[in-house]
Each structure stands twice: as C-alpha cells, then as structure tokens.
Amino acid sequence: MSQALEQASAVLAKTSEGKAAEVEALIAPSLAAMGYDIVRVQLSGGDRLCLQIMAERQEDGGMNVDNCAEVSRAAAAILDVEDPIDRAYTLEVSSPGIDRPLTRLADFDRFAGFDGKVEMAGPIEGRRRFSGRLCGTRGAAIVMDCDGDEVALPFAEMVKAKLLLTDALIAASQQAADGD
Numbered sequence: 001m002s003q004a005l006e007q008a009s010a011v012l013a014k015t016s017e018g019k020a021a022e023v024e025a026l027i028a029p030s031l032a033a034m035g036y037d038i039v040r041v042q043l044s045g046g047d048r049l050c051l052q053i054m055a056e057r058q059e060d061g062g063m064n065v066d067n068c069a070e071v072s073r074a075a076a077a078i079l080d081v082e083d084p085i086d087r088a089y090t091l092e093v094s095s096p097g098i099d100r101p102l103t104r105l106a107d108f109d110r111f112a113g114f115d116g117k118v119e120m121a122g123p124i125e126g127r128r129r130f131s132g133r134l135c136g137t138r139g140a141a142i143v144m145d146c147d148g149d150e151v152a153l154p155f156a157e158m159v160k161a162k163l164l165l166t167d168a169l170i171a172a173s174q175q176a177a178d179g180d
Contacts, residue, residue, distance in 0.1 A: 012105040012140070014158065016041040019085065023051065026082050027075045031055060036071055039096045040103050049089035051079075054096050061110075062176075063095030098173050102161040105137055112136040114172070115164040118144065121157045131164065 016024045020041040028038055039054040055071050056063050072093040079091070102108060102116060116134045124130075130153065132146035141152040142161070163169060 012155065013103060014160075015039065015103045019043050020051070022084050023053075023079065026084060027053070027078050030074055030078060031071060032058070034070065034074060035059060036067070040101050043085070043089070045089075049085065049087065050092055051085065051089050052092045052094065054094050054101070056096055060176075068093045068095065098169060099163050099165040102163065105140065105142070105155045108134055108142045108155075108161075109136045111163055114169050115166050116144070116161060117164055118142060118153055118161040119159045120153060121159050124153055124157070125151065 015021075015038055020043045023043070024038055024041040027041075031038060035058050036055045037058050039056055040052070041054070042052045044050050044052070053071065053075055055067075057067060072091060075093065076091055079085070102111065102118075108116075112134050114134055115132065118130045120128045120130070122128065130144055130146050130151060132144045132151075135143040135145055135150065137143060137155075138152055140155050142155055142158065143150060143152050145151075
C-alpha cells in the first residue's frame with residue numbers, strides 16, 4: 001500500500017489511539033493477510049492491563065470462536081517478538097458484536113438504515129451527541145436522520161460511534177447468521 005493510500009485510510013478510520021495504535025500498526029498487516037479487519041484495539045486497566053483486539057472476517061464481517069483463537073495466536077506471536085507493552089497484560093480477542101462500534105467511515109455506509117449513536121469532539125448545530133437512523137456517508141461526512149432532520153457530521157471530528165440494539169438490527173443479524 002502506498003504511503004498516501006495508508007494516510008488516507010488512517011484518516012477514514014478511528015480504530016485505536018496511543019499505545020493501542022502502535023499495537024494495531026504491528027498486527028494489522030498480518031491479520032489483513034489472514035483475511036481479518038481490525039475493528040478496534042484498546043488498552044485499558046490500571047494495575048493489570050487488558051489489550052482488547054476486536055476483529056472481523058473481511059469476507060463477511062463475521063467472527064466465531066475459532067476465528068478469535070486464530071487472531072489471538074497470530075497477534076500474540078507478533079507481540080511477543082515486538083514487545084510494545086512494557087508490563088504484563090491480558091490479551092483479549094473478540095468479535096464486534098451486534099451493537100458494534102463504528103470505527104471506519106465505510107461502516108456508516110455498510111450499516112445505513114440502522115440506528116446509531118455518534119459523539120463528536122465539539123458541538124455541531126449546538127450538540128455533541130446524535131442518535132438516529134444512519135443514512136450512509138457524503139464525502140468524509142456521516143449522514144444521519146435525527147428525528148426527521150438530516151445532519152452531516154464530519155468523520156474527522158467523531159469521537160466514537162456505535163450501532164444501537166434494535167429489533168431491526170437483531171433481525172438482520174439473525175438473517176445473516178442463518179445464511180451462513
């Protein structure tokens with residue numbers, strides 16, 4: 001991947017910050033070669049750190065226990081060699097789940113039609129938190145229908161976002177699982 005393309009991709013994704021971003025940079029190429037996308041990497045905890053890697057299969061967005069184990073083994077091998085975290089931690093690999101975080105601009109197109117919640121760094125139209133139906137993207141903006149009003153939120157200013165658990169999301173998730 002060219003440096004310009006890597007920078008453009010990074011601008012359109014908010015999957016990790018700080019030390020977690022360093023970990024993501026180490027493991028992402030190997031996981032991508034194995035057919036997985038990273039949804040989010042987080043490092044949390046006080047005395048005992050937890051490194052959480054949330055991933056999904058590139059082909060269908062799914063993730064099962066065997067996939068988690070495969071990602072865990074690959075990530076652990078890389079992290080054992082590179083040793084980016086200077087103290088003990090627990091490695092946790094998981095699927096994003098039904099009410100998943102939305103960390104890439106493309107996620108808002110993928111889940112258009114479902115309800116979501118977005119928090120912005122600063123106020124947009126007088127508020128920082130938005131809930132409503134995801135309408136996809138327009139350029140580098142997230143488009144949502146919030147109580148009948150369409151709002152365009154700059155992805156670059158998004159702090160965090162997630163799908164909201166609704167009957168429609170559960171039904172779509174079940175239908176996708178039945179199709180496997």
